[in-house]
Amino acid sequence: xxxxxxxxxxxxxxxxxxxxxxxxxxxxxxxxxxxxxxxxxxxxxxxxxxxxxxxxxxxxxxxxxxxxxxxxxxxxxxxxxxxxxxxxxxxxxxxxxxxxxxxxxxxxxxxxxxxxxxxxxxxxxxxxxxxxxxxxxxxxxxxxxxxxxxxxxxxxxxxxxxxxxxxxxxxxxxxxxxxxxxxxxxxxxxxxxx
Amino acid sequence: xxxxxxxxxxxxxxxxxxxxxxxxxxxxxxxxxxxxxxxxxxxxxxxxxxxxxxxxxxxxxxxxxxxxxxxxxxxxxxxxxxxxxxxxxxxxxxxxxxxxxxxxxxxxxxxxxxxxxxxxxxxxxxxxxxxxxxxxxxxxxxxxxxxxxxxxxxxxxxxxxxxxxxxxxxxxxxxxxxxxxxxxxxxxxxxxxxxxxxxxxxxxxxxxxxxxxxxxxxxxxxxxxxxxxxxxxxxxxxxxxxxxxxxxxxxxxxxxxxxxxxxxxxxxxxxxxxxxxxxxxxxxxxxxxxxxxxxxxxxxxxxxxxxxxxxxxxxxxxxxxxxxxxxxxxxxxxxxxxxxxxxxxxxxxxxxxxxxxxxxxxxxxxxxxxxxxxxxxxxxxxxxxxxxxxxxxxxxxxxxxxxxxxxxxxxxxxxxxxxxxxxxxxxxxxxxxxxxxxxxxxxxxxxxxxxxxxxxxxxxxxxxxxxxxxxxxxxxxxxxxxxxxxxxxxxxxxxxxxxxxxxxxxxxxxxxxxxxxxxxxxxxxxxxxxxxx
Numbered sequence: 001x002x003x004x005x006x007x008x009x010x011x012x013x014x015x016x017x018x019x020x021x022x023x024x025x026x027x028x029x030x031x032x033x034x035x036x037x038x039x040x041x042x043x044x045x046x047x048x049x050x051x052x053x054x055x056x057x058x059x060x061x062x063x064x065x066x067x068x069x070x071x072x073x074x075x076x077x078x079x080x081x082x083x084x085x086x087x088x089x090x091x092x093x094x095x096x097x098x099x100x101x102x103x104x105x106x107x108x109x110x111x112x113x114x115x116x117x118x119x120x121x122x123x124x125x126x127x128x129x130x131x132x133x134x135x136x137x138x139x140x141x142x143x144x145x146x147x148x149x150x151x152x153x154x155x156x157x158x159x160x161x162x163x164x165x166x167x168x169x170x171x172x173x174x175x176x177x178x179x180x181x182x183x184x185x186x187x188x189x190x191x192x193x194x
Numbered sequence: 195x196x197x198x199x200x201x202x203x204x205x206x207x208x209x210x211x212x213x214x215x216x217x218x219x220x221x222x223x224x225x226x227x228x229x230x231x232x233x234x235x236x237x238x239x240x241x242x243x244x245x246x247x248x249x250x251x252x253x254x255x256x257x258x259x260x261x262x263x264x265x266x267x268x269x270x271x272x273x274x275x276x277x278x279x280x281x282x283x284x285x286x287x288x289x290x291x292x293x294x295x296x297x298x299x300x301x302x303x304x305x306x307x308x309x310x311x312x313x314x315x316x317x318x319x320x321x322x323x324x325x326x327x328x329x330x331x332x333x334x335x336x337x338x339x340x341x342x343x344x345x346x347x348x349x350x351x352x353x354x355x356x357x358x359x360x361x362x363x364x365x366x367x368x369x370x371x372x373x374x375x376x377x378x379x380x381x382x383x384x385x386x387x388x389x390x391x392x393x394x395x396x397x398x399x400x401x402x403x404x405x406x407x408x409x410x411x412x413x414x415x416x417x418x419x420x421x422x423x424x425x426x427x428x429x430x431x432x433x434x435x436x437x438x439x440x441x442x443x444x445x446x447x448x449x450x451x452x453x454x455x456x457x458x459x460x461x462x463x464x465x466x467x468x469x470x471x472x473x474x475x476x477x478x479x480x481x482x483x484x485x486x487x488x489x490x491x492x493x494x495x496x497x498x499x500x501x502x503x504x505x506x507x508x509x510x511x512x513x514x515x516x517x518x519x520x521x522x523x524x525x526x527x528x529x530x531x532x533x534x535x536x537x538x539x540x541x542x543x544x545x546x547x548x549x550x551x552x553x554x555x556x557x558x559x560x561x562x563x564x565x566x567x568x569x570x571x572x573x574x575x576x577x578x579x580x581x582x583x584x585x586x587x588x589x590x591x592x593x594x595x596x597x598x599x600x601x602x603x604x605x606x607x608x609x610x611x612x613x614x615x616x617x618x619x620x621x622x623x624x625x626x627x628x629x630x631x632x633x634x635x636x637x638x639x640x641x642x643x644x645x646x647x648x649x650x651x652x653x654x655x656x657x658x659x660x661x662x663x664x665x666x667x668x669x670x671x672x673x674x675x676x677x678x679x680x681x682x683x684x685x686x687x688x689x690x691x692x693x694x695x696x697x698x699x700x701x702x703x704x705x706x707x708x709x710x711x712x713x714x715x716x717x718x719x720x721x722x723x724x725x726x727x
Contacts, residue, residue: 003222004240007331010221012244012303015338018213019302020295023343024360024386027350031360031385034351039360041381041409043368050368055357055408058370058377065372069491080379082283083403085488085516087638089617090471091723095487095519099474116480119470123487126406126498126515132491134483173414174483174494183371 044180046187052180056080057131060183063109063148066133066141068179069120070102073128085126099123110144132176135164149190159185195430196437198340199313199333201225210339217335228326231671234314235664237330238307242660245303246274252296256289268648273300275659276308276541277632278391278398278511279651281643285401290362290382297398298387302346305394305427306337308543311663312431315547316438318670319571323677327670341427342394349423350389357412360385384410392423395541397511397634405501405514406490417493417514421501424510428539431546439571443689448549451697452538456507459527459538464499466524472723488516499524506531509541511634518613518621518637522723525637526716529624532633533708534701535590541632544659547666551586553688554579554669556700560686560693569685572678582669589661591707593630593654598623598711600650607646613639616718623711629654 031039041053052058057068059078071077072086088095102122106112118136138160146156163182167173197204203211218225229237253266261269265282272279273296288297310333317327354360359381366379384400388410391397401407411417429449436445470481484495493501498515505512506528517525531538537549558575561568568575601607601622611618621640628635629651636642642651687693 004237007221007223008241008244012248014217014220015303016295016299020299024294024383026347027386028360030351031354035354038357039354041359041366041379042357051370053379055412056379060372062372080377082286083401083407087516087518089518089613089639090521091719092614096473103477116478119479119481119483119486120491122479125490126488127403127408129408130490131408134491168414172418173497174491176491187371
């Protein structure tokens with residue numbers, strides 16, 4: 001037993017050095033050299049300052065911006081310090097009530113002609129930090145944003161198209177619009193909040 | 195892989211051999227020494243004990259944030275077994291240093307130990323009249339150096355190319371476009387942890403949202419390859435096994451049984467989720483995307499469903515969507531996959547060694563049915579072997595159901611869930627099933643960050659892992675001592691499609707022990723949902 005203890009402890013020590021220190025360091029050096037933008041969080045800047053990560057969703061509430069999906073993160077929506085989902089099961093009355101409230105808010109702010117609301121706009125994502133909405137979700141909001149910014153609807157829709165990602169290889173994922181990139185593109189055309 | 199564990203040279207040898215030899219010298223390991231099953235077991239347990247103890251101490255003495263002892267116990271048991279139960283949000287509980295020297299190290303070592311035990315069992319089944327089954331130190335070191343480490347470096351680089359973070363920058367603060375709004379993003383050495391958590395089927399994320407978090411899983415492509423990484427080593431193990439037994443068909447037959455079980459489950463779960471939540475349909479919501487609560491648009495319902503199937507079929511335990519918000523029928527299907535014992539691909543090493551127990555059980559049952567002496571690879575299966583196989587199969591059943599029953603009876607324990615109706619029972623059942631089978635997924639409705647849950651789940655995790663390992667190694671030792679009688683006429687052929695079907699059938703029958711517990715909760719939920727509350 002004594003020998004097993006000695007071997008265990010020394011093996012653990014060298015393994016910790018190799019896997020716990022050297023391995024992350026190798027990956028760090030390679031990552032920072034080959035993919036510096038990605039390895040640091042894909043941060044994007046606008047007007048000379050960092051305004052977010054193109055991968056991490058943010059909350060937008062103003063009339064002039066596209067809104068992201070609801071977020072269930074602790075404390076406030078899109079809190080990137082504690083990620084998480086609502087974890088409510090589909091039959092939970094609390095979930096049903098949440099969805100009803102979200103529909104009410106959306107219906108007040110939008111003149112909805114088609115009568116239906118895309119599911120992603122009334123459901124929270126798994127991380128609470130989903131950077132995307134569906135193309136339908138963006139089109140649903142486009143009239144409101146166009147009106148608030150005094151832009152022709154066609155121009156807003158063109159911006160949506162420019163920021164839409166198709167399914168990868170036509171197969172993986174959903175067709176989706178990056179909310180932050182779309183809102184930055186809008187600000188580039190008409191300026192930020194006056 | 196077969197070459198790595200047979201001690202032969204591979205194309206990486208030139209680079210790694212000096213490191214390997216230094217390791218043996220520093221740790222006083224004699225690589226030529228062969229162990230009997232008792233020595234192998236004792237060394238495995240002693241090594242895992244010190245792994246757990248060191249992680250426990252690292253967490254306890256972590257400068258910031260402060261971790262309670264019960265949480266540290268739960269995390270330590272989870273990570274040395276490849277379970278990686280997350281009772282608390284890791285970004286709040288663990289520092290970057292703990293993530294590296296504690297979590298990353300144990301992710302590697304638990305996978306390496308799993309592979310070592312599998313190799314010991316393989317040797318036991320293939321060796322002729324001997325008392326030894328290999329050397330656990332050599333197996334663990336070689337699994338780490340030749341297999342896991344090179345694979346993880348490549349995979350981590352791929353993840354970074356997709357946008358997974360690898361930095362020591364810590365927090366990134368910035369103000370956003372709207373006035374008076376700001377966001378703080380937590381970064382860290384995530385790609386290096388993310389690679390092993392998938393390849394080693396460990397499952398603990400850097401963030402609470404695990405692989406749903408955009409910095410841990412940023413694109414549809416990273417999602418696809420992380421799914422592939424989960425099954426890569428477990429599936430390759432079947433081929434390795436075939437090679438080591440000298441008959442590739444033995445490995446292919448097992449792989450075929452796994453695929454045969456996997457495909458219907460993945461299609462079923464995807465179909466159910468695609469249908470959407472029936473309670474939302476009458477509210478004027480367009481659910482053509484499916485049941486989107488708790489799911490990301492980057493991979494949608496299909497990607498989330500396939501992942502859920504994989505993470506419960508392997509012992510992965512990572513999640514890219516909130517399992518708690520899955521519809522009752524698909525949640526039941528994924529729980530049943532855990533109950534099957536994580537042998538459909540399964541955990542690294544652990545999937546196949548339990549699967550081999552089922553193969554032996556099938557041989558035994560089939561042998562009795564046709565009146566032949568049950569033997570596998572020419573070796574007779576006796577009373578002692580059947581006892582060990584029964585232990586391997588019964589331990590998870592006993593602990594998953596026993597502890598669930600206990601928790602349901604304790605008022606404190608069952609009030610920890612926020613879910614209404616029968617879902618509260620489902621949450622608890624899922625938690626203990628996941629712990630006893632070393633999976634690591636959980637239904638988020640249940641708050642398991644209480645001393646009762648941290649400790650009871652930790653105990654289930656330990657017994658579910660090491661009780662099974664001890665029985666597997668005993669089986670290996672006993673089989674190694676037997677002589678193979680190559681008698682093709684009298685023994686059952688274990689490479690035919692018929693055998694594969696019987697194997698699948700035996701596995702499903704064994705998992706029926708869990709059927710009543712699943713039916714109680716989830717069918718209640720389903721009819722609740724279908725009936726419109």
